[in-house]
Amino acid sequence: MSAATGTVYDRGYRPYDGPRGGRKAAIAALVKSTLRRALGIRRSWRQKFLPWMLLGIVAIPALVNVGIAYVTRDSPLDSIEIVTYRGYVGHSSSLLLFVALVAPDVLCPDRRQRFLSLIFARPLSGSDYALAKLGAIGGLLFAFSFVPQMVLFIGQMLVNRGGALDYLTEHAAVLWQVPVAVALLALFYASLGLALSSLTSRRIVAGASILGVLLVSSSVAAILSEAAGTSPATEVINVLALPLYIRDLVFLGHIGDNFRLAELAGGEGMAVVAYVAVVGVSLATLLWRYRWSEA
Amino acid sequence: MRRVAGPLLRAVGLTKRFGGVTALDGLTMDVPHGRIGLVGANGAGKTTFFRLLLGLTRPTQGSVEVAGVEVSSDPARARSRLGYMPEHDCLPTDQSATDVVATLGELAGLPASAARQRASEVLDLVGLDESRFRPIEGYSTGMRQRTKLAQALVADPDLLLLDEPTAGLDPLGRESMLDLVSRLGGFGISVLLATHLLDDVQQVCDHVVMLDGGRLVVSGTTDELLERTGVVVVEVDHRVDALVAGLARRALAATVTPDGAVEVAASGDGDLDVIRDVVAELNLPLHRLSTRVGTLDEVFVRRAGVAEVT
Numbered sequence: 001m002s003a004a005t006g007t008v009y010d011r012g013y014r015p016y017d018g019p020r021g022g023r024k025a026a027i028a029a030l031v032k033s034t035l036r037r038a039l040g041i042r043r044s045w046r047q048k049f050l051p052w053m054l055l056g057i058v059a060i061p062a063l064v065n066v067g068i069a070y071v072t073r074d075s076p077l078d079s080i081e082i083v084t085y086r087g088y089v090g091h092s093s094s095l096l097l098f099v100a101l102v103a104p105d106v107l108c109p110d111r112r113q114r115f116l117s118l119i120f121a122r123p124l125s126g127s128d129y130a131l132a133k134l135g136a137i138g139g140l141l142f143a144f145s146f147v148p149q150m151v152l153f154i155g156q157m158l159v160n161r162g163g164a165l166d167y168l169t170e171h172a173a174v175l176w177q178v179p180v181a182v183a184l185l186a187l188f189y190a191s192l193g194l195a196l197s198s199l200t201s202r203r204i205v206a207g208a209s210i211l212g213v214l215l216v217s218s219s220v221a222a223i224l225s226e227a228a229g230t231s232p233a234t235e236v237i238n239v240l241a242l243p244l245y246i247r248d249l250v251f252l253g254h255i256g257d258n259f260r261l262a263e264l265a266g267g268e269g270m271a272v273v274a275y276v277a278v279v280g281v282s283l284a285t286l287l288w289r290y291r292w293s294e295a
Numbered sequence: 296m297r298r299v300a301g302p303l304l305r306a307v308g309l310t311k312r313f314g315g316v317t318a319l320d321g322l323t324m325d326v327p328h329g330r331i332g333l334v335g336a337n338g339a340g341k342t343t344f345f346r347l348l349l350g351l352t353r354p355t356q357g358s359v360e361v362a363g364v365e366v367s368s369d370p371a372r373a374r375s376r377l378g379y380m381p382e383h384d385c386l387p388t389d390q391s392a393t394d395v396v397a398t399l400g401e402l403a404g405l406p407a408s409a410a411r412q413r414a415s416e417v418l419d420l421v422g423l424d425e426s427r428f429r430p431i432e433g434y435s436t437g438m439r440q441r442t443k444l445a446q447a448l449v450a451d452p453d454l455l456l457l458d459e460p461t462a463g464l465d466p467l468g469r470e471s472m473l474d475l476v477s478r479l480g481g482f483g484i485s486v487l488l489a490t491h492l493l494d495d496v497q498q499v500c501d502h503v504v505m506l507d508g509g510r511l512v513v514s515g516t517t518d519e520l521l522e523r524t525g526v527v528v529v530e531v532d533h534r535v536d537a538l539v540a541g542l543a544r545r546a547l548a549a550t551v552t553p554d555g556a557v558e559v560a561a562s563g564d565g566d567l568d569v570i571r572d573v574v575a576e577l578n579l580p581l582h583r584l585s586t587r588v589g590t591l592d593e594v595f596v597r598r599a600g601v602a603e604v605t
Contacts, residue, residue: 013420013482016413016451021404023371029401042394114385118446121349121379122402123371 026124027132034136038102050101055144057094062148066155073159085174086251088149089181090244095141095189096214102140103193104206106133112201126290130198134190134286141186149178181250188243188279195282198289214240225260235261236274245271301363303328303454303485304348308357311343311509318343320509321357326487330480332496332517333489334595335506341489344506345456348487349374362453375404378447378484382458385443388432392423392442395431396449403450410449417445421475437468444472454485461495473499493591497521505595512595520594527561528552529570530583541573558587 021028035041040048061083068082083091110116119129153174160167196213197206221238224230235241241259248256249268261267302325309322319340333341346352347359350370359366366373386395393414400410418427421441426434431442440460447455460476461469477499479486488500496503496517503520505512513520531538535551542549542559547569549559559570567584574581 013448013479014416015483016405016409018409019406020375020450021406022375025404025406026402029398029404029407032407033398033401043389047389109387109389113387114381114383115387117381117383117385118379118399119402120351121374121377122399122450123375123404124402125371 023123023125023128026122027128030119030124030129030132031136031139034106034133035140037106038136038140051098054094054098054101058092058098058144059148059151061088061091062152062155065152066159069156069159073161083152085149085152085171085178086181086247086256088152089145089178089247089251090185095145096211096240098144099137099141099189099193100207100210103137103190103210104197104200104203106137107194107197108201108203108206127287130194130286130290133194134283137194138186138190141189142182145182145185146179149182153178177251181247184246184250184275185243188246188275191279191282191286192239195285195289198286232260232262232264232267233270235259235267236270239278242271242275242278246275302326303331303362304487305360306357307359309344309347309354309359310356311340311347311352312355318509319347319354322506322509322511323357324504324511324514326504326514327502328485329502330477330486330500331488331502331504332500332591333487333504333506334491334493334496334591335512336491338508339506340509341506342458343509345379345458345487345489348456349377349379375450376453378450378452378455380443380447380455380457380460382462384439386431386439389430391430392418392427392434392438392445395442396446399446400449405450413449413451414445417448418442420448421445422471436463437465440464440468440472444475448484452484454487455479457486457488459490459492460488461490461492469495493595497591503591507595517591520591521588525560525562526587527559527567527570528583528585528587529557529559529574529581530555531557531574531579531581534577534579537577538573538579541577542570545569545573556583 037043039051065082110119116129120126124132153171156171157164157167192213193210196209197203200206200209218238218240221235221241224234224237225232245255245259245261245268248254248259249271255262255267255271261271264270304324304326306322306324309319310317311319322340322344333344335341343352347354348361348366350366350373353367361373362376364373364376386392390398393411396414396418397407397411400413401407403410405413421444423438423441423445426438427442431439434442440463444457444460447457457476461472464472473495476486476488480501486500488496490496500517502514502516504514529538529549535555535557538557539549539551542557547559547561547566549557551557559566561567561570570584574584
């Protein structure tokens with residue numbers, strides 16, 4: 001009799017007497033399984049290809065910059081920088097595409113396939129679930145933004161004409177600016193991406209919503225900016241630029257001159273308020289969507 | 296058996312209302328360890344009771360305990376003692392049974408290596424062979440049901456909540472599933488089997504809880520509920536009409552069933568002696584003389600006062 005006909009064989013049962021973790025272990029396990037899913041681990045090559053390709057693209061500028069610096073290290077010309085540490089934070093649209101691809105993939109199937117009923121039959125609450133997903137995606141975004149910056153830093157340090165120590169001394173501030181700016185960027189993208197994904201059970205809808213919110217807000221801000229007589233304050237509706245304003249505050253202490261918001265007195269405060277509002281609303285939405293398990 | 300003292304489940308005035316709808320109405324009962332059937336028609340409150348046990352919803356009034364743990368005050372601890380197999384599809388179809396069961400084992404708090412080991416063992420137990428390594432999207436209904444049972448078992452729970460575990464299974468699969476469920480008690484795991492198939496409960500469970508419209512109809516052992524009906528079934532080879540006539544002469548009412556047996560309204564050992572004597576006087580070969588035991592369907596219809604269980 002084949003198994004497909006529904007045969008159940010009795011091969012005995014062994015009780016489990018080993019260690020058991022509590023809620024923290026369950027959260028850690030959920031973070032781990034989310035990371036595996038996001039990176040396509042234990043999944044088909046098609047599900048591995050896109051996330052790894054997008055993340056690989058993010059690293060290209062760092063590698064090219066270090067390569068050029070190495071090749072021109074003995075040249076009397078000034079060293080060529082194709083990317084700065086500040087410019088590298090939020091530089092690549094690959095990260096946006098990564099969020100639009102992965103955030104829906106780690107949330108929507110759980111709801112669509114009703115897997116949540118099995119997850120919440122474990123010692124996990126709805127907020128545990130939401131925060132584990134946020135931690136996993138935020139952690140991935142941080143790692144894949146931070147590691148290329150470190151490659152850039154260490155590479156530049158090693159090929160620096162004045163010696164590694166000189167480079168380290170001259171760029172010491174980067175060692176705190178980069179992780180802080182990258183963490184704020186990761187928190188922004190992860191919370192927004194997951195919040196929008198939590199509103200639907202369809203991945204394609206969630207992905208389109210994420211890109212739509214970012215790109216439409218950017219386009220509307222650009223149109224308003226072009227219109228005569230509009231205040232630079234309209235720039236705060238540009239959701240795509242919000243983490244870049246915050247990045248500039250971390251690196252420069254003010255918003256960069258390439259943004260119109262820099263022209264406005266108090267623009268920095270408006271940017272911080274808008275950033276906090278987007279992250280706050282996103283987190284509240286995410287927690288609200290999974291509140292039912294604790295109702 | 297890893298049992299805590301006291302009842303497995305204790306509900307005290309357990310009530311759950313959703314707006315104007317009362318899903319459970321003042322449920323008070325103690326349920327012992329073992330294999331327990333939770334039966335009732337659709338809408339009787341079975342799923343709501345499961346959700347209350349899992350701490351996924353809070354009671355409007357009253358309380359419920361699982362193995363001494365008050366669910367509302369510590370739902371995570373209560374859940375750590377439970378394994379849950381829902382009725383509906385709930386498996387991620389792009390993953391293998393091995394990965395799903397191991398992941399859910401880790402989410403229940405098992406270390407990663409132990410979770411994978413346990414996943415392998417319970418998938419063996421439920422009879423999922425090499426197909427466990429294939430994506431679930433290619434599984435039959437029976438294989439999916441067995442995967443759902445395996446994930447409920449992976450963390451070695453004290454109590455399994457099984458919601459219609461035989462739904463969608465063919466007769467062989469159903470028998471196998473019920474056989475496995477009936478043996479879980481021997482592994483030290485209690486089972487709460489929610490179903491509207493009273494035959495499943497009668498076959499497997501040693502305690503029955505009947506719900507109707509959110510109210511407790513009856514809670515008792517299966518043997519108690521399958522009370523004697525006062526009807527004796529007699530099977531002989533031939534001359535059935537002569538037997539009926541002979542019994543009538545001795546003041547015992549008898550009828551012939553469609554399958555040729557004779558049912559006699561009897562009360563007490565004296566009537567049984569009379570039946571034996573009539574059979575002997577007529578020199579009939581006696582094949583069966585037994586008291587007819589009722590079915591849970593009859594008990595439910597009688598106690599709940601409903602015409603049929605859907």
